[in-house]
Amino acid sequence: GGADLECDMLVLGAGPGGYSAAFRAADLGMKVVLVERYATLGGVCLNVGCIPSKALLHVAAVMDEVSHFDTLGISYGKPKIELDKLRAHKGKVVGKLTGGLSAMAKMRKVTVVRGSGRFVDPHHLEVEETSGEGQQATGKKQTVKFRNAIIAAGSQAVSLPFMPKDPRVVDSTGALELASIPKRMLILGGGIIGLEMGTVYSTLGSRLDVVEMLDGLMQGADRDLVRVWQKMNAPRFDNIMLKTKTVGAEATKGGILVRFEGEQAPKEPQVYDLVLQAVGRSPNGAKIGADKAGVIVGERGYIPVDIQMRTNVPHIFAIGDIVGQPMLAHKAVHEAHVAAEAAAGEKSTFNARVIPSVAYTDPEVAWVGLTEEQAKAQGLAIKKGMFPWTASGRAIANTRDEGFTKLLFDAETHRIVGGGIVGTHAGDLISEVALAIEMGADEVDVGKTIHPHPTLGESVGMAAEIAHGTCTDVP
Numbered sequence: 001g002g003a004d005l006e007c008d009m010l011v012l013g014a015g016p017g018g019y020s021a022a023f024r025a026a027d028l029g030m031k032v033v034l035v036e037r038y039a040t041l042g043g044v045c046l047n048v049g050c051i052p053s054k055a056l057l058h059v060a061a062v063m064d065e066v067s068h069f070d071t072l073g074i075s076y077g078k079p080k081i082e083l084d085k086l087r088a089h090k091g092k093v094v095g096k097l098t099g100g101l102s103a104m105a106k107m108r109k110v111t112v113v114r115g116s117g118r119f120v121d122p123h124h125l126e127v128e129e130t131s132g133e134g135q136q137a138t139g140k141k142q143t144v145k146f147r148n149a150i151i152a153a154g155s156q157a158v159s160l161p162f163m164p165k166d167p168r169v170v171d172s173t174g175a176l177e178l179a180s181i182p183k184r185m186l187i188l189g190g191g192i193i194g195l196e197m198g199t200v201y202s203t204l205g206s207r208l209d210v211v212e213m214l215d216g217l218m219q220g221a222d223r224d225l226v227r228v229w230q231k232m233n234a235p236r237f238d239n240i241m242l243k244t245k246t247v248g249a250e251a252t253k254g255g256i257l258v259r260f261e262g263e264q265a266p267k268e269p270q271v272y273d274l275v276l277q278a279v280g281r282s283p284n285g286a287k288i289g290a291d292k293a294g295v296i297v298g299e300r301g302y303i304p305v306d307i308q309m310r311t312n313v314p315h316i317f318a319i320g321d322i323v324g325q326p327m328l329a330h331k332a333v334h335e336a337h338v339a340a341e342a343a344a345g346e347k348s349t350f351n352a353r354v355i356p357s358v359a360y361t362d363p364e365v366a367w368v369g370l371t372e373e374q375a376k377a378q379g380l381a382i383k384k385g386m387f388p389w390t391a392s393g394r395a396i397a398n399t400r401d402e403g404f405t406k407l408l409f410d411a412e413t414h415r416i417v418g419g420g421i422v423g424t425h426a427g428d429l430i431s432e433v434a435l436a437i438e439m440g441a442d443e444v445d446v447g448k449t450i451h452p453h454p455t456l457g458e459s460v461g462m463a464a465e466i467a468h469g470t471c472t473d474v475p
């Protein structure tokens, strides 16, 4: 059939995966068309994920920090909160970044097509134009003919079937809108996204409940890390319900009435002014007409790919949230580069040893590589180096010495296999551990690397020295 546009590379979706793939493909000399239904580039991460949440978390962290300053002889009084201004600030942060992406797309001569795309065959995508914030279809359609394609259509928040449609029931996107500050807020799901949003709301004045089916919050991280976060954050919560399920909900005049079942379920239904559903995200694989292109989509909507990010159709690749866990922006970006390079005939493969995880709560919790629990489960003998921040001059000067840095080494080879950090800036500090793992460093490599004093980063060197038995900075 005829086509309105032709290209070497079609990229479907302009999140961190999609724009990174489009830019790399353009840099490699391909004529690129990037299709996105949102008004701006950047996908979930920039528009309604990583970036707006961090803009708000930064404000919350500063508020929490200065709220303790009276003990240091500095008082500010009760904060005055103007939500309009805070929302505008968040919007400006997002706008700076998404605007930057548009400029970068132009510079690279990437053609951006606004609309919702569906494959019609292995070489054509039909795009139905969308407009406005709500992605309304305008009825206008165009067809893009492509030689290669990269699917980067991401994921969407899962909602429980029995949740009433009500403005007081939101997903992370709704929570980021910050329409008002509820008195009582329920977080459904004790994962990173829910706990980050809960941190923001509780600092702004909400009382929190959280319900989690499993036996602990922030699954995936070692419990010793989570305990430090939980101890400091206990005052935010009225009720932490573990091994408990939400089994029903009803919109009433006084709030959303929620029923629970499980080990720590309250007997009576509870009433909330806001319910945040943060029970996971599901991939958009089944919504893009992949079958028309011959691309296999798994049962749960994930698209299977090989180490070059190729689907079963050799000229069509897939990357990011749509190919599987972990659903993280930095994973999507690396996969994007591999896919674009592979399409250009390069031998690139996705072979990252480790992908770091960070909860940007206060304190932050970050981990990479094997956790202690995983090492145990695998029967791997490990040597542990644990440096408590009570021995860090910088952490004490910061009045934030509750954290620790933990490194895990293979007991036989002495090579680093994992690490976890809890404390302020843990997310920034974990990169060194990731680098050490990728480089195959051992405890001497990390311990003998001179770290600047006094920094929190020193704690990584110290933890290695502790594992090696040569640390002079702890009793």
Ligand code: FAD
Pocket (backbone or CB within 6 Å): 012, 013, 014, 015, 016, 017, 018, 035, 036, 037, 038, 042, 043, 044, 045, 046, 048, 049, 050, 051, 053, 115, 116, 117, 118, 152, 153, 154, 155, 172, 173, 193, 284, 287, 288, 319, 320, 321, 322, 327, 328, 329, 330, 332, 360
């Ligand atoms: P997405 O970012 O989901 O982008 C997919 C894009 O495709 C979207 O823009 C969508 O509109 C578009 N699209 C989908 N279907 C079509 C179609 N048919 N036609 C046209 N366009 C289409 N990750 C981190 O690493 N760090 C964090 O701090 C972090 N915080 C988060 C906080 C929140 C609240 C949320 C929800 C997520 C967070 N994430 C974080 C996860 C991160 O946002 C995702 O892993 C990342 O955005 C995935 O990138 P992607 O390119 O695969 O897809």
